[in-house]
Amino acid sequence: xxxxxxxxxxxxxxxxxxxxxxxxxxxxxxxxxxxxxxxxxxxxxxxxxxxxxxxxxxxxxxxxxxxxxxxxxxxxxxxxxxxxxxxxxxxxxxxxxxxxxxxxxxxxxxxxxxxxxxxxxxxxxxxxxxxxxxxxxxxxxxxxxxxxxxxxxxxxxxxxxxxxxxxxxxxxxxxxxxxxxxxxxx
Numbered sequence: 001x002x003x004x005x006x007x008x009x010x011x012x013x014x015x016x017x018x019x020x021x022x023x024x025x026x027x028x029x030x031x032x033x034x035x036x037x038x039x040x041x042x043x044x045x046x047x048x049x050x051x052x053x054x055x056x057x058x059x060x061x062x063x064x065x066x067x068x069x070x071x072x073x074x075x076x077x078x079x080x081x082x083x084x085x086x087x088x089x090x091x092x093x094x095x096x097x098x099x100x101x102x103x104x105x106x107x108x109x110x111x112x113x114x115x116x117x118x119x120x121x122x123x124x125x126x127x128x129x130x131x132x133x134x135x136x137x138x139x140x141x142x143x144x145x146x147x148x149x150x151x152x153x154x155x156x157x158x159x160x161x162x163x164x165x166x167x168x169x170x171x172x173x174x175x176x177x178x179x180x181x182x183x184x185x186x
Contacts, residue, residue: 004037005037005038005039006036007040008031008041009041009042009043009149010042010144010147010149010150010152011042012043012044013031013043013044013045013048013053014044014045014048014109015047016030016049017029017048017049027051028052028053028079029048029050029051029053029071031055033054033055033056033080035057037059038059038060038061039062040061040066041065042065042121042144043063043066043067043143044066044109044110044144045066045069045071045077046068046069047070048072049071049073052071052077052078052079053072053077054079054082056081056082058080061080061081061082061083062082062085063082063084064087065085065121065122065143065146065147066088066142066143067088067105067142067144068087068088068090069089069102070105071090074090075091077091078093083095086121086122086140086142087099088103088116088143097122099116099120101116101117103142109143109144110133111141111142111143113135115135117141118142119136119139119141120139121140121147122140123139123140126148127147129141129147129150130150133145133151134146134150
């Protein structure tokens with residue numbers, strides 16, 4: 001496969017770290033796009049360390065209605081050319097509807113009532129929240145539980161389960177040859 005495309009929708013990428021770059025280029029601690037295209041919609045990338053949470057080498061990357069905060073020791077969150085709209089990016093990022101406010105996340109990395117990410121995503125009816133877990137009005141909340149796909153999340157409090165699957169360390173790489181995953185699980 002020469003290139004690939006991927007859509008991350010209502011995805012949480014958290015607690016990943018890069019202990020030392022193993023490649024001559026710096027790759028993202030959460031998501032790295034070498035080539036191809038990535039569309040990230042209503043995602044939360046948080047508490048990923050050792051490199052930027054999202055790094056684009058030479059692909060086409062679009063991010064919307066997402067939160068990129070508390071990554072890379074609170075320094076740069078994104079590297080490379082990335083189109084970002086209606087997202088909360090620490091350190092700011094140019095694009096329509098973007099902001100740089102502490103998103104007020106709970107211990108499960110979900111926004112809490114009163115968060116500046118609540119009702120701050122894209123305003124089109126097709127992007128509106130599902131209830132639950134959407135907060136506030138029907139306008140899209142930023143982050144992985146916002147938008148119409150937010151209702152697909154299992155609430156660990158109501159089901160009584162712990163984590164269905166937890167990635168302790170990891171990296172998602174989209175490249176010209178194949179898509180690869182690297183991680184260690186608990």
